Amino acid sequence: MKSIFSIKNIWALSLLLGACSGLVEDLNDNPNSPITAPYQNILTGAEVGNIVLQTGETARRAGIFCGYYTGIDRQHQGFSTYTVTTSDFDALWDDAFVNTLRNARITEEVALEAGIEGVTKGITQVLQAMAFGTATSLYGDIPFDEAAFEFENPTYEDQVQVYGKIQMLLDAAIINLQTGTGRPAAGSEIYLDGDPVAWIEVANSLKARYYMHTKEYANAYGAASVGISSMARSLYAPHGTGADESNLSYQFFAVEVRGADLIVSDFMASMVAPDGAISPDITNYRGNAKTNETARFNFLFQVNSAGVQPNTGDGWASQTASAPLITYEENLLILAEAGLRSAGFATGLTHLNDFRIFMASGGYMTNADLAQIQYDIYVTADFQAGGMENIDGLSVDNALLREVLEERYVTLFGQIEGFSDTRRTLGESAVRVPVVPNEGTDLPGRFIYPQSEIDRNSSTPNPLPGLFDPTTVNL
16 A cells, blocks of 8 residues: 555556547557557556546545535535436446456456466456446446447346356456465555455455345355455555645545535534534434544544535545555444344444454544544443433344444445445335435435446446436345
8 A cells, every 4th residue: 555656647548548449449550659558557557547436526426325425516516416417427437447447457458468367367356346346336237248348339237147247256356366476566556565365355355345235144244254354454545645646535625626515414424523512413423431433523524614524634535545445444344234134143243342442442543542532342231222322222133233334334434335335224214324315305226327328338228217216236
């Protein structure tokens, strides 16, 4: 996570590689002006594309739809009232299928031509799986087998089938990573510098994430059990002090003067704001005799003239803050939820307490003041009727599940997974995080297909699903 890159330069490379298509293949080829690059450069481009996909506008849009953010001006105000058009998703679709997936596949092909397989191939397969997983979660049915530019009208595949193929792709990636050979050139893999052990854990955590999407909780628990085992093996996007190296949330809120467009929702802010003077609703504060969220509020947020916004000074959205992609903290909470659902209360509570022990030492909060932190372990009595986490008399299992889901919602702030969770648990009214629609009676169920895809691909589903239509796994 120590390599620093120029988003501007690598982004230009990504666009160059993505601009080629079969319609102009071999046209005006000039041997003095190559359109390919060494595999290690393309690998960096694929990873930068993945950063933009996972932490850029796609994540902000998902955050609006799941209650993290409220748009207050320009197009983001429209997004908050669910006023969207198909063209609003053109660039977001390309972030997945061109700038991440295509570049990852080209990396694999060019590396193979150079005689590089093993670890490098495994990393490219994990990146492909992550792009596919994000896309199918958001859009539902997507191209998979034909998701390459040589197909004029790539066929869409059922979402459940796509998730199954993602799992097989990750299995293949793990086999390649286990060889330990063919590690990418030093510095070209900007997340974990090609560490195969760390990448194997990442692949297993992604398997667990996607099993959560499909509600295969026993499988999710098994995969997370061999998933990311420490903060050091988490997949974080690195950032630096240069203008083109900065955290994308920092660029949006602090540099592009877009802070007037988007604020943290009252609901989200009130969950961790411990002070009635700054909380929109102090009754919604999740702190208790064992929990003090002061440090987390200060890590995540700042209060300015627009309202509560991400902390661009020394916290979550600071200029050099590493952005979470798939992490140790997410893996711990997969173990807690999937363990509870598949193995029972004691297993779920043990893993939730593992997470709280992690947080008590500062956890993922890079600016934590230990004097503002309290995450004491919970005991069974806390979830029994009348306990501090069950004042409304739920079953002990449901009381614990509600706490885990709430913890996931807060921990995954600003990430696409928050939107995945709100849709996955929508029918579990007793335990789900009680996000309410900004307008009307329904929460968004998906991203809609982009106009660019509708215009160019005759295989695009017809009739087109709408914003409020659930994807197959969330029916």
